[in-house]
Amino acid sequence: MLGLPTKNKHTKDYKMNEKxxxxxxxxxxxxxxxxxxxxxxxxxxxxxxxxxxxxxxxIRRAPxxxxxxxxxxxxxxxxxxxxxETILVEIVE
Amino acid sequence: xxxxxxxxxxxxxxxxxxxVFNAITGSKQHVGNxxxxxxxxxxxxxxxxxxxxxIVDLPGTYSLTAxxxxxxxxxxxxxxxxxxxxxxxxDATNLERNLYLTTQLMELGVKLVIALNMTDLVLAKGDxxxxxxxxxxxxxxxxxxxxxxxxxIEDLMDVIKKEHHKTRINExxxxxxxxxxxxxxxxxxxxxNEPGFSQYPTRWFSMKLLEGDENIIKKxxxxxxxxxxxxxxxDADAENLESEIADQRYRTIKTMLGQVCDINSVHLSGTxxxxxxxxxxxxxxxxxxxxxxxxxxxxFTFATPFMNLIEIFFGWLxxxxxxxxxxxxxxxxxxxxxxxxxxxxxxxxxxxxxxFLMISLMEDSGYMARxxxxxxxxxxxxGLHGKSFIPLVMGFGCNVPAIMATRTxxxxxxxxxxxxxxxxxxxxxxxxxxxxxxxxxxxxxxxxVIFALYALxxxxxxxxxxxxxxxxxxxEDTPFIMELPSYKIPTLKGSLIHMWERGKIYLKKAGGxxxxxxxxxxxxxxxxxxxxxxxxxxxxxxGTAGSLIGVxxxxxxxxxxxxxxxxxxxxxxIFGVVAKEIVVGSMGVLYGxxxxxxxxxxxxxxxxxxxxAGLGLMVFTLLYVPxxxxxxxxxxxxxxxxxxxxxLVYSTSLAWIFAFVIYQVGSRTGLLA
Numbered sequence: 001m002l003g004l005p006t007k008n009k010h011t012k013d014y015k016m017n018e019k020x021x022x023x024x025x026x027x028x029x030x031x032x033x034x035x036x037x038x039x040x041x042x043x044x045x046x047x048x049x050x051x052x053x054x055x056x057x058x059i060r061r062a063p064x065x066x067x068x069x070x071x072x073x074x075x076x077x078x079x080x081x082x083x084x085e086t087i088l089v090e091i092v093e
Numbered sequence: 094x095x096x097x098x099x100x101x102x103x104x105x106x107x108x109x110x111x112x113v114f115n116a117i118t119g120s121k122q123h124v125g126n127x128x129x130x131x132x133x134x135x136x137x138x139x140x141x142x143x144x145x146x147x148i149v150d151l152p153g154t155y156s157l158t159a160x161x162x163x164x165x166x167x168x169x170x171x172x173x174x175x176x177x178x179x180x181x182x183x184d185a186t187n188l189e190r191n192l193y194l195t196t197q198l199m200e201l202g203v204k205l206v207i208a209l210n211m212t213d214l215v216l217a218k219g220d221x222x223x224x225x226x227x228x229x230x231x232x233x234x235x236x237x238x239x240x241x242x243x244x245x246i247e248d249l250m251d252v253i254k255k256e257h258h259k260t261r262i263n264e265x266x267x268x269x270x271x272x273x274x275x276x277x278x279x280x281x282x283x284x285x286n287e288p289g290f291s292q293y294p295t296r297w298f299s300m301k302l303l304e305g306d307e308n309i310i311k312k313x314x315x316x317x318x319x320x321x322x323x324x325x326x327x328d329a330d331a332e333n334l335e336s337e338i339a340d341q342r343y344r345t346i347k348t349m350l351g352q353v354c355d356i357n358s359v360h361l362s363g364t365x366x367x368x369x370x371x372x373x374x375x376x377x378x379x380x381x382x383x384x385x386x387x388x389x390x391x392x393f394t395f396a397t398p399f400m401n402l403i404e405i406f407f408g409w410l411x412x413x414x415x416x417x418x419x420x421x422x423x424x425x426x427x428x429x430x431x432x433x434x435x436x437x438x439x440x441x442x443x444x445x446x447x448x449f450l451m452i453s454l455m456e457d458s459g460y461m462a463r464x465x466x467x468x469x470x471x472x473x474x475x476g477l478h479g480k481s482f483i484p485l486v487m488g489f490g491c492n493v494p495a496i497m498a499t500r501t502x503x504x505x506x507x508x509x510x511x512x513x514x515x516x517x518x519x520x521x522x523x524x525x526x527x528x529x530x531x532x533x534x535x536x537x538x539x540x541x542v543i544f545a546l547y548a549l550x551x552x553x554x555x556x557x558x559x560x561x562x563x564x565x566x567x568x569e570d571t572p573f574i575m576e577l578p579s580y581k582i583p584t585l586k587g588s589l590i591h592m593w594e595r596g597k598i599y600l601k602k603a604g605g606x607x608x609x610x611x612x613x614x615x616x617x618x619x620x621x622x623x624x625x626x627x628x629x630x631x632x633x634x635x636g637t638a639g640s641l642i643g644v645x646x647x648x649x650x651x652x653x654x655x656x657x658x659x660x661x662x663x664x665x666x667i668f669g670v671v672a673k674e675i676v677v678g679s680m681g682v683l684y685g686x687x688x689x690x691x692x693x694x695x696x697x698x699x700x701x702x703x704x705x706a707g708l709g710l711m712v713f714t715l716l717y718v719p720x721x722x723x724x725x726x727x728x729x730x731x732x733x734x735x736x737x738x739x740x741l742v743y744s745t746s747l748a749w750i751f752a753f754v755i756y757q758v759g760s761r762t763g764l765l766a
Contacts, residue, residue, distance in 0.1 A: 034336070035336060038569075039160075039305070039307070040160045040572070041572040041574070042335070043158050043160055043335065044155075044156075044158075044160065044572060044574050045572075045574065046335065046336060046339035046340075047155055047156035047158065047193060047339065048155060048190065048574060048576075049189070049190050049193070049343060051336065051339050051340040051343050052336055052340055053340065054343070059365075059368075060372060060374070061374075062372065062377070062466050062467055062469065062470060063372070063373070063374050063375075063377035063378045063467055064378075064467070064470035064471065065470060066469065066470045066473075067466060067469050067470075067479070067573050067575075069368075069372070069466065069577060073189040073190050073343075074186075074187055074188070074189050074190070074356070075187050075189075075190055075576060075578075075579075076364075076368075076576065076577040076578075076579075077574070077575070077576055077577065078466050078573070078574075078575050078576075078577055079572075079573065079574055080469070080473070080572070080573040082570070082572075083572050083573065083574060
């Protein structure tokens with residue numbers, strides 16, 4: 001599929017504290033670096049405020065592990081890990 | 094000549110747009126459909142100081158892209174119908190994201206008025222918003238409203254009227270960096286020379302092209318100038334442009350908010366605290382299951398006294414009518430037919446209304462989003478979506494509004510799958526059949542059997558979804574990108590209105606289709622079979638083998654014999670297609686006991702049917718073709734008869750196979766004797 005990061009999360013392309021959002025543990029804060037992914041989901045993700053530079057707090061995973069709840073721009077958004085995988089972030093603090 | 098203004102109402106989902114719409118229009122509203130599509134359209138009227146305002150409620154959207162039907166409808170309406178004023182309802186507790194839509198509306202060059210809703214919640218949190226500065230920044234009037242209480246609506250109407258007379262609007266309140274503005278300018282110049290695009294605001298069209306909006310690009314390709322436009326876009330590094338533009342919109346919003354708002358987001362909000370419990374890893378699911386169970390318990394417990402009342406009333410009504418009328422066939426038509434038939438439907442109204450009330454409360458409070466959040470993992474295993482959960486749950490009351498509720502599912506494939514499997518959820522109409530048969534043949538285990546039927550329905554629904562998603566409706570998984578709105582205490586008024594909207598649909602079904610169906614049943618049962626010289630609608634003919642029904646039944650008998658059914662059951666099932674509630678009534682007619690259920694039960698137990706066949710009949714009723722109203726709604730929501738017919742064939746085949754297996758295997762292995 002076009003645009004998605006490769007499965008191997010530890011490629012040389014990512015710097016040390018750069019990860020995809022699906023790998024971030026709850027109670028961590030990150031900043032969005034880039035949104036990849038298919039046209040329609042990328043568009044929706046950007047529209048909902050996950051633009052480069054935005055601070056995102058990872059709140060919790062759903063009881064069954066997926067989707068995940070995030071807090072950004074003053075509201076709460078849930079994404080499946082599959083969507084979160086298309087968002088490149090860096091951990092803050 | 095009264096001045097007339099068309100007002101389009103927009104806004105994000107969960108901002109209280111519906112309350113504002115209701116507060117503006119009161120009871121003067123009606124529901125229809127957007128032309129050519131199956132999305133609901135609400136319109137209303139309001140007189141204000143001699144001006145007649147027509148309010149059109151646009152679907153709630155986060156943005157105006159081309160990726161969802163709701164958004165396309167909203168923006169097409171604004172561009173093509175050109176409403177005089179657009180009112181955007183904004184959630185004051187969630188300004189940053191809400192204003193994103195504002196940027197797009199302003200680029201469209203509309204006359205905008207902002208209704209800043211839920212300002213009471215802002216104050217309650219100890220925050221404040223400087224509306225005056227906000228108005229200066231946006232160059233758009235901002236009115237504070239509390240839709241649920243009706244506060245600020247008069248002011249809103251005043252402002253709309255005033256704004257209507259304004260002549261100039263500023264399309265460039267939101268600007269981008271030089272690179273983007275220059276490119277937009279270049280494209281704009283080409284567009285201005287193209288008469289074909291004169292209906293679109295130039296700036297908006299240019300920005301959409303730079304953003305990569307598929308809908309707009311398709312339109313632009315129709316012109317000869319497209320290659321030149323394409324060059325400009327390529328030159329501008331389009332891949333990242335989309336991100337850039339979204340980012341810059343949000344930056345501008347943030348700058349403005351810094352001057353306008355005083356937000357104390359440091360402390361944990363009430364919603365966050367509640368969610369710690371409700372979506373908790375350990376407690377989340379048990380709480381969810383308990384709430385679902387409680388909703389159903391409350392529904393059935395509180396509904397029962399009302400159901401008894403209705404039953405008594407209709408029994409009395411039928412009796413009185415029959416006694417009062419001397420013409421035998423008319424008495425029969427009214428008593429056995431119409432009154433009994435309509436009564437059979439209305440008796441479930443308390444049940445259904447209460448269930449819808451429970452669901453409305455869950456939706457209005459914000460809990461439903463949590464339900465979708467919790468259930469998504471399970472739903473996606475079957476190729477469904479967390480958002481499919483709510484419509485499916487509604488199916489327990491009535492499949493018809495459940496199928497209509499699938500409108501909230503954005504992806505058309507997911508929506509279609511949900512629509513096609515929803516009828517397997519056992520609705521209220523099937524309950525009389527279960528109660529009769531389980532009661533007759535399973536005695537004290539009746540409750541367990543009925544529960545098993547409900548479970549079977551759910552099982553067949555999810556497995557069918559998996560099947561469909563892997564065969565006929567293969568495709569990409571839709572993204573699950575869902576807002577979890579803050580919890581709100583639902584107003585009783587609001588939830589009751591929601592409940593009533595859905596109840597009305599159920600009632601129309603009773604009033605319309607079932608009435609026709611019941612009369613049809615009665616006719617077929619009354620008309621003597623060819624060659625039978627007995628009188629029309631007489632005791633000898635009505636519901637016996639000597640009527641038309643009898644003839645039809647005997648023709649169908651070979652089809653249902655392997656299932657353990659006789660011709661009477663076949664006929665009852667056919668009438669069940671009109672509305673499943675009728676199955677029991679038809680059986681009563683056919684077995685010659687009229688409305689007396691106890692007698693029907695006795696006759697069946699005495700040997701007219703075996704327990705095994707009884708079980709098969711319940712399963713058949715659960716699975717086979719949904720009622721007329723359902724088929725009609727499937728056709729409406731999917732836009733064609735193709736899928737409605739597919740559902741009909743699929744479900745009836747499935748029903749036949751299940752009943753066949755039950756009866757054949759059961760007989761050979763001696764189960765249930």
